[in-house]
Amino acid sequence: MSSATDSRSPRNLVVVPRRDLSFDFVNTLAWRGSAPTESLHSIGELLGWMVSSKAMTERAATELSNWFAAHPAQGVTVFGAAIESREMIYRLLRSIASDSPPAREDLRRLNRALGEAGSRQILDRADKGFGWRIEAKTTVAGILAPMLWSTADILVSPDAARVRQCANDRCLWLFRDDSKNGTRRWCSMQACGNRAKAHRHYLRQKAQ
């Protein structure tokens, strides 16, 4: 492929706002309460993550990657803004998890980004299912559209009452509590629940 072809503006994209996508997005920064571990370091990694999270088709991500490869400065700017948006989404969902009102500024930023992301109007096939066909934009709101929609959908749905923050204060991942009685405390029993159980067991033995 020539560089002229590589830098061609991407065509329409098919994106899929999976219900839990926002949780996965904010959790790309792990161990927020202890030693934060970042899994996204560039626009290429963000697009790759979107493909593996089934938020964007591979073809769409390739077109965007090619465009950013030809416009590296924009790639750096858009990636920085994407991480800022991720943190805005984290703060919004965390406030819901702790039953406290979200910061007005964060809600205002989400609304502005939703406006810039465009609207969901045309369905198209995406892999084996369906997604929304949207105009390709190389802006942060255009790229983050599936995560912005996921966030808005969580906030206005009964899922809002099920947003939780992991009780492991080293972890602090966010998740949707899908337990029957709504009392799930850990992001996962393997990662955090068993560790807490083992720690309680250790403390009990020590006290004896």
Ligand SMILES: [Zn+2]
């Ligand atoms: Zn956890």
